Amino acid sequence: MEVKLRKALSIIGTVLGLIVALYFIVRAVMELFIIDFSDPASYRNDWGGPDLPGVLAVHCGPGLLAAAIIVLVMMRRSRVKATRV
Numbered sequence: 001m002e003v004k005l006r007k008a009l010s011i012i013g014t015v016l017g018l019i020v021a022l023y024f025i026v027r028a029v030m031e032l033f034i035i036d037f038s039d040p041a042s043y044r045n046d047w048g049g050p051d052l053p054g055v056l057a058v059h060c061g062p063g064l065l066a067a068a069i070i071v072l073v074m075m076r077r078s079r080v081k082a083t084r085v
Helices: 002-034 052-084
Strands: none
Touching: 002 052
């Protein structure tokens, strides 16, 4: 019974982690379309502002990090599956 519970909690954790990661990735992509790069007033009061690199780091950084973690986990899982075969 304990193994089934552990497996279920692992699946729930993975799904919740993917939801949060996808939120950060979508938010990072949308931020690139929302702000006007030629108008500093469009991002001056955002987190990380008033400079554009700070705004992009705060709003796009978590999305890039989440995407990198997803890719690394998928690569690791594919290597583990390849060694089992």
